[in-house]
Amino acid sequence: xxxxxxxxxxxxxxxxxxxxxxxxxxxxxxxxxxxxxxxxxxxxxxxxxxxxxxxxxxxxxxxxxxxxxxxxxxxxxxxxxxxxxxxxxxxxxxxxxxxxxxxxxxxxxxxxxxxxxxxxxxxxxxxxxxxxxxxxxxxxxxxxxxxxxxxxxxxxxxxxxxxxxxxxxxxxxxxxxxxxxxxxxxxxxxxxxxxxxxxxxxxxxxxxxxxxxxxxxxxxxxxxxxxxxxxxxxxxxxxxxx
Amino acid sequence: xxxxxxxxxxxxxxxxxxxxxxxxxxxxxxxxxxxxxxxxxxxxxxxxxxxxxxxxxxxxxxxxxxxxxxxxxxxxxxxxxxxxxxxxxxxxxxxxxxxxxxxxxxxxxxxxxxxxxxxxxxxxxxxxxxxxxxxxxxxxxxxxxxxxxxxxxxxxxxxxxxxxxxxxxxxxxxxxxxxxxxxxxxxxxxxxxxxxxxxxxxxxxxxxxxxxxxxxxxxxxxxxx
Numbered sequence: 001x002x003x004x005x006x007x008x009x010x011x012x013x014x015x016x017x018x019x020x021x022x023x024x025x026x027x028x029x030x031x032x033x034x035x036x037x038x039x040x041x042x043x044x045x046x047x048x049x050x051x052x053x054x055x056x057x058x059x060x061x062x063x064x065x066x067x068x069x070x071x072x073x074x075x076x077x078x079x080x081x082x083x084x085x086x087x088x089x090x091x092x093x094x095x096x097x098x099x100x101x102x103x104x105x106x107x108x109x110x111x112x113x114x115x116x117x118x119x120x121x122x123x124x125x126x127x128x129x130x131x132x133x134x135x136x137x138x139x140x141x142x143x144x145x146x147x148x149x150x151x152x153x154x155x156x157x158x159x160x161x162x163x164x165x166x167x168x169x170x171x172x173x174x175x176x177x178x179x180x181x182x183x184x185x186x187x188x189x190x191x192x193x194x195x196x197x198x199x200x201x202x203x204x205x206x207x208x209x210x211x212x213x214x215x216x217x218x219x220x221x222x223x224x225x226x227x228x229x230x231x232x233x234x235x236x237x238x239x240x241x242x
Numbered sequence: 243x244x245x246x247x248x249x250x251x252x253x254x255x256x257x258x259x260x261x262x263x264x265x266x267x268x269x270x271x272x273x274x275x276x277x278x279x280x281x282x283x284x285x286x287x288x289x290x291x292x293x294x295x296x297x298x299x300x301x302x303x304x305x306x307x308x309x310x311x312x313x314x315x316x317x318x319x320x321x322x323x324x325x326x327x328x329x330x331x332x333x334x335x336x337x338x339x340x341x342x343x344x345x346x347x348x349x350x351x352x353x354x355x356x357x358x359x360x361x362x363x364x365x366x367x368x369x370x371x372x373x374x375x376x377x378x379x380x381x382x383x384x385x386x387x388x389x390x391x392x393x394x395x396x397x398x399x400x401x402x403x404x405x406x407x408x409x410x411x412x413x414x415x416x417x418x419x420x421x422x423x424x425x426x427x428x429x430x431x432x433x434x435x436x437x438x439x440x441x442x443x444x445x446x447x448x449x450x451x452x453x454x455x456x457x458x459x460x461x462x463x464x465x466x467x
Contacts, residue, residue: 050371077377087372089392100386101376201320 007056007179034209140171261425272346296406305352317345361392
């Protein structure tokens, strides 16, 4: 479904991605973890072409992302993305946040888009908030709306960029629960997160990054039981012991 | 000591009102067209395509570096004959109002474009990313997501600029077009009561603009609240 091969990217002198390769099969949930500044967010932003990269190849559902002439808007419409800061459109009602891309990008009719939006809001438990503006919702509710907004386009896979990092602790679980539900339904997901509890329960595989490199990649149980590298071991001991 | 004599004002009010309508019409057209063209310029200015952004930058600095009176004069000299040629109008048609509107719109667009550029940059980059991630084209992201927020953030500044523009419309007197100021001048000149008429006109501008500024402050407080 997603194939990242030997991708390099730098900001001026600083190399943020130094030869990253990872394969994601249909229905898999990949958790990308690692210390901050390790390039995790940059990596998933390369996957839907929000960040350009200099070398290497990324193929998503048969479409080559970095190639000249690739219709990026069309590709992005099929790849959902959830941001750390939610990024709901504050000047639109919740329902319009969910319908605008359906209408303007996919060309769906207004009534069809509305039905789909309400069904998805129902699924994340926020149907009664459809006519509010995002600013009137809590952080956790906003992030669930953002997930529903992505799902409205029927994506073939979903990218999550630290979806719970900006949330108050008591709201983290409602978002993780929504994500776990998606995973159960078979959605292909790449999740950048520090939530190791979620990773342990939901992830098929863990990718551990440090300084722009994928240092370790393995099945979830193995990664947590016996990490192969020192750096992953150190990281785990820091994030698991409190 | 000069004796003030206000007696010629009441009789002149209908004529002054005609002039006020001209001032307001020029302001309205220049604000609407100026914001529209200014927004286009701001978007061009922020475009990654170098020639396009250079054109917008050159346009803005050109109009911001020349006096408004001079632009007005150019337009009074050039636009009427141009329009007559293009539209096949007779020489009797008075095009001073139209050329004033065009001149103000093009001139003010330079200022509005700077306001809109700041407005666009005031919208977080994440908003654009989110719009792109939903499959919108860069133009769709600009139109549906960035511009509405930029516009809302900038409404107080856009209105303040409109108030300045209203005062600047008095400069059309160089074409002898009877706007409010021009009308006041004509009446005062005719009756030999120039000082009184100009004091009266000044007071009228002061009251109108002060009220408008106060309304903008009120609006700004409500928008920000």
